[in-house]
Amino acid sequence: MTPQRRLAMGLVVTLAAVQVGVPLRALLDDRPARFGWHMYSTLNPAPEAGVEDESGTVTPVDLGSLIADPRAEIRWSEPLAELLCRDESAVAIVVTDREGTSRVPCT
Amino acid sequence: MSRLSAFVQRTARPEAAGVARAVIGVAAILKALERAPVLDRLADPAVVRVPYVVGQPSIADLPAAVVLAIWIGLGLAFAAGTAARVTGAALTALLVTVLLSDQQLYSNHLYLLAWSIGLLTLADSGAALSVDRLRGRGRQRIPEWPLWLLRLQVSVVYLFAGISKVGATYLSGTVVALSLRDEGWLAVPAGWRTFEPMAIVSMLAILAEIGLAIGLWLPRWRRTAFVVGFLMHLSIALWFDPTVPLLVFAVIALAPYVLFLDLEPRPLIVVFDDSCGFCTMWVRWFRRLDWLRFLVFVPGSDGAELDRLQVPRADADRALQLIRDGRRTQGFDAVVGVLEHMPISFLWAPLLRLWPIVTIGRRAYARVAARRQCSITPGGVTPTG
Numbered sequence: 001m002t003p004q005r006r007l008a009m010g011l012v013v014t015l016a017a018v019q020v021g022v023p024l025r026a027l028l029d030d031r032p033a034r035f036g037w038h039m040y041s042t043l044n045p046a047p048e049a050g051v052e053d054e055s056g057t058v059t060p061v062d063l064g065s066l067i068a069d070p071r072a073e074i075r076w077s078e079p080l081a082e083l084l085c086r087d088e089s090a091v092a093i094v095v096t097d098r099e100g101t102s103r104v105p106c107t
Numbered sequence: 108m109s110r111l112s113a114f115v116q117r118t119a120r121p122e123a124a125g126v127a128r129a130v131i132g133v134a135a136i137l138k139a140l141e142r143a144p145v146l147d148r149l150a151d152p153a154v155v156r157v158p159y160v161v162g163q164p165s166i167a168d169l170p171a172a173v174v175l176a177i178w179i180g181l182g183l184a185f186a187a188g189t190a191a192r193v194t195g196a197a198l199t200a201l202l203v204t205v206l207l208s209d210q211q212l213y214s215n216h217l218y219l220l221a222w223s224i225g226l227l228t229l230a231d232s233g234a235a236l237s238v239d240r241l242r243g244r245g246r247q248r249i250p251e252w253p254l255w256l257l258r259l260q261v262s263v264v265y266l267f268a269g270i271s272k273v274g275a276t277y278l279s280g281t282v283v284a285l286s287l288r289d290e291g292w293l294a295v296p297a298g299w300r301t302f303e304p305m306a307i308v309s310m311l312a313i314l315a316e317i318g319l320a321i322g323l324w325l326p327r328w329r330r331t332a333f334v335v336g337f338l339m340h341l342s343i344a345l346w347f348d349p350t351v352p353l354l355v356f357a358v359i360a361l362a363p364y365v366l367f368l369d370l371e372p373r374p375l376i377v378v379f380d381d382s383c384g385f386c387t388m389w390v391r392w393f394r395r396l397d398w399l400r401f402l403v404f405v406p407g408s409d410g411a412e413l414d415r416l417q418v419p420r421a422d423a424d425r426a427l428q429l430i431r432d433g434r435r436t437q438g439f440d441a442v443v444g445v446l447e448h449m450p451i452s453f454l455w456a457p458l459l460r461l462w463p464i465v466t467i468g469r470r471a472y473a474r475v476a477a478r479r480q481c482s483i484t485p486g487g488v489t490p491t492g
Contacts, residue, residue: 001112008115011229012252019222019260023267031271037264039215040282040347041271066155068148069211074157083155 030098032073044072045098049080052092052103077102114255118248120372122399123365125188125236126450127257128195128227130362131220132186135198137355138220139178142205142212146171149209157210166208177201185224188237195228216356222260223363229253236398254366261363262320269316272309280305283312286347293345315339323367330447330457333364337454365399365450374403375448377441378418378428381406385479386427393445401448426476439465439472 026036032044047070050058061084063070077095084093085106092105148154149167158165166174178201184194202221205212230253233239234246276282284300315335322332340357347353377393380386390404405412407423418428422437429441436444443465446456459468 005112005115008250008252009111012111012115012256015226015256016259019256019263023263027267027270031274034210034213035218036271037215037267038271039268040277040286041268042274042276043282043285066153067211068145068154068209071211071213073213074210076157079155079157 034073045096046070047074047076047080047095047097049076049084049096050094051084051087051090052094053089054091058094072098075099077104080104081106115250115252117251119251119254120400121232121235121246121249123368123450124227124230124232124249124254125234125240126365126398127223127362128188128191128232129186129236130358130365131223131227132182132184134355134358134362135182135185135202135220135224136179137358138217139175139182141352141355142214142217143171143175145212146174146205149211159207159210164208166204167212174201174205178205188233188239191233191237191239192228192231195224195233199225199228214352216352216359219260219264219356220359223257223359226253226257226260230257257363258323258366261360262323264360265316266320269313269320272313272316277313278306278309280307280309283309288346288348288350295346312339323364329367333367333454334457336361336364361454364454368399368448368453372399372401372448373432375401375444376403376405376416376428376430377445378405378407378413378416378423378430380424380427381408382424383479385475389427389442393449396449396451398450399448402445426472438476439468442472443468 023036026033026038029036031042032038047063047067048060049063050060052058063080066080066083074097076097077093077099080095081093081104084090085104090106092103094101094103096102146167149156149165150171156165156167178198181194181198181201185191185198199221202217202224206214206217206221229250231246231249233244234249237245239245272278272282280300280302284305287295287300316339318328319332319336319339322328322335325332340353340360344350344353344357377390379390381390393402394404405416407413407420410420413420413423416430418430418435422428426438427441427445429436429444431444440460443456443459446452446459449456459465
């Protein structure tokens with residue numbers, strides 16, 4: 001058997017396993033999951049965020065200018081906290097994404 | 108093991124892969140234009156980055172204009188089939204880099220595009236309908252296994268898109284109701300977005316997707332699957348928001364359908380009246396558009412060939428004849444048969460077999476055939492029509 005044929009056989013098996021196996025695995029994750037072909041499978045509310053100050057007041061933030069693409073499968077709390085905690089008056093960041101609402105203290 | 112070994116040795120004619128490559132290359136250009144705003148915004152330091160791994164390099168660190176220029180340039184070269192293996196490999200690498208640079212750059216459409224370009228590159232799809240071919244670098248046969256994997260990919264997309272929708276949220280119709288267009292002349296009135304119609308549409312969508320995943324592989328159902336896929340993608344792009352990305356996705360998803368047309372085509376024999384200018388004009392167009400090389404043309408004046416095919420001269424003079432696997436159709440039905448094997452029409456041509464289109468078509472054909480102008484043929488017979 002030539003090395004070329006062996007390579008082709010390896011590629012067929014590997015690629016087919018990835019093509020089928022990855023979305024199969026993604027069925028176990030929340031929808032939509034990346035690489036799972038979950039287009040329009042569920043409701044995809046846009047993420048929302050607010051900055052909490054020392055008085056406990058949460059001021060909503062317009063994410064339109066802070067996010068490149070508000071994709072539903074992204075867990076937004078950490079990256080948004082990292083960005084919004086640069087505001088010195090921020091005590092915590094409140095983020096609502098598909099995981100629900102979470103409060104991330106600014107340290 | 109030996110079956111796998113035999114499978115990877117199988118080869119196919121390159122024309123269908125060439126068509127898919129040209130369309131996918133154009134889709135890559137459209138996708139670049141559609142993703143440009145996201146790439147551009149990621150370059151803004153005020154915009155949040157969402158890497159997969161902390162500290163990973165990102166293509167967004169490069170000027171977006173440069174990335175897009177390379178992307179579009181490679182897309183153009185791949186579509187034209189210029190050094191298709193090199194440009195395809197480079198374009199696949201670029202798209203994978205874009206996909207993995209930032210979680211905001213992920214897109215199912217882009218992911219499918221990367222698969223398509225990668226597999227068409229492995230298949231050496233530049234062997235036909237390409238600049239490479241014009242330069243003498245064409246091939247008569249290409250490996251079939253990458254084309255089989257691309258067909259598998261199309262099925263996988265539909266199968267998992269369908270399965271992932273099976274659940275209370277989707278079946279309630281809420282997802283469809285909220286995804287429908289709100290504005291413009293195709294907007295669906297709020298009064299129609301009630302449970303019953305939306306639940307029915309949702310159920311049909313799941314059935315269509317799972318049906319496509321299977322039906323595209325079955326010769327008996329393939330033509331139906333072509334039409335269902337074509338209408339489904341068209342409907343999604345027309346009635347869902349956002350239109351442009353969904354139109355681009357339609358192109359990406361429909362392009363590999365051509366690979367489901369018979370990869371080892373048995374010839375379709377077209378017998379035409381070569382004494383008639385109108386008929387020869389049609390045949391000229393059929394020749395130009397027969398990119399998959401399915402058709403063999405036999406002029407009606409070729410008595411010996413007509414005898415061999417058992418086609419009476421009177422039939423050949425009266426209407427176009429199409430012979431495949433010993434079965435003969437004529438007139439409008441023959442035209443539809445031809446259209447079903449052309450890359451520009453195979454997705455929608457089966458619709459022409461439906462009533463009342465087929466009835467109108469047959470009458471129109473008969474009327475036009477009766478009025479056409481014909482000259483005396485070299486064989487010395489003047490058609491009556």
